[in-house]
Amino acid sequence: MSFTPDLIHLTITAVFSFLVGMELKTYRYQYHESEENLYFGTARTYTFIGVLGYIFYKLDSVHLTLYIVVLITLSLLYMVLYAQKVKTGRSSILPYMVMLAVYTFGPMTERFPLWIPSLILVLIIFLLNSKQSLQNFSSNINTHEFETLGKMVLLSAVILPLLPNTTTALPYLPISPFKIWLAVVVISGISYGGYLIQKYFFPSKGYFLTGIFGGTYSSTATTVVLARKVKQTGYNPVITAAIIAATSMMYLRLVVVALVFNVSIAKTLALPFISLAGAGLLTALIYLRKGDNSIAKTDFVDKNPLELGTAFLFAALFIIMMMLTNFVMHHYGNTGLKLLSFSVGFTDIDPFVLSLLTGKYSVASTQLVSAIMIAAGSNNILKSVYAIWFGGLKGGLQAAIWVGILGMITIGLGFWVYF
Secondary structure, X not given: OOOOHHHHHHHHHHHHHHHHHHHHHHHHHHHOHHHHHHOOOOHHHHHHHHHHHHHHHHHOOOOOHHHHHHHHHHHHHHHHHHHHHHHOOOOOOHHHHHXXXXXXHHHHHHHOOOHHHHHHHHHHHXXXXXXXXXXHHHHHOOHXXXXXXXXXHHHHHHHHHHOOOOXXXXXXXXXXXXXXXXXXXXXXXXXXXXXXXXHHHOOOOOHHHHHHHHOOOOHHHHHHHHHHHHHHHOOOHHHHHHHHHHHHHHHHHHHHHHHXXXXXXXXXXXXXXXXXXXXXXXXXXXXXXXXXXXHOOOOOOOOOOOOHHHHHHHHHHHHHHHHHHHHHHHHHHHHHHHHHHHHHOOOOOHHHHHHHHHOOOOOOHHHHHHHHHHHHHHHHHHHHHHHHHHHHHHHXXXXXXXXXXXXXHHHHHHHHHHO
């Protein structure tokens, strides 16, 4: 026995509509049991709505006149019910929105692949079951971040495609405006992702996780904040572990960034950087076992890295660093590049690393890999100094030693790759 497509589509529509009706009934009993007589039907009602949507769509699938008339009729019926709800101080239109979704199941099963109505069903069930979680999330989230994210989406999704993808005429800047802003978007996205995970998925979960996720967007800032904490609380092996972990995550972050912009360099960096990250995390775990992580709770969340001012500043630094790199390589060669790499490590290395990954230089890729390693290593030396400066000799010394060792090894690897 074979089933016709129409029978399959009708069955799917009826089953999905019934499931939504049952889920809405559960939602009503859980959150609005007192509104028993002010809800738009039961599971049977929603099943009939879904079936009617399918039938009237099939009767006139070109002009959709019958389909629209029935939709307007259902909407008028809900208006009568809604008027009664308003008199009792209720204003939710959730049942009506669910009804609209159910009414579209029929046309969706006809016109789209099965995964689309299935995904709609899953989303409806998820949203009905996550009322309390969504309320807690909306009450805890900083609304300013949505504003910042909206501006970033505007700049990346609207302005980015409009930028010319041709090389600029500026001296020592062999890169297009499109690629300049693309680099800003990618590095900001990676930083913002780590920030969101640390803040909203692992808030106040301990210093060690702060180091892990803080290192994905700013290992230097994370080191400074954790060092200040250890100066306030005294030596704590857990904070030492967190500082080492933050630096370890920097290596993984650089590999990801390199993978986005220059696969060949990323392949060369992968083995040494992943090995250094693994060694750092192993050392951090040893210190973590020595401490009592249960008392090391922190509500530290660094400043949102997706501020527009930060993005524009990064773009400016990226342009300056690329021009400087081109100038140094043109006039002073590879020796100048190595000195520049070491010097840049005592600042923000991301613009410099991106300039090496995206620029077109007349040097071998091994020399670019060497420069990235030297910059990362000198940045570790800076963080080891910060660990002692902000954490004190007693509190930050051990973290400084291990971060410094990682830095010296990285610099050594950089020179070894070159020679």
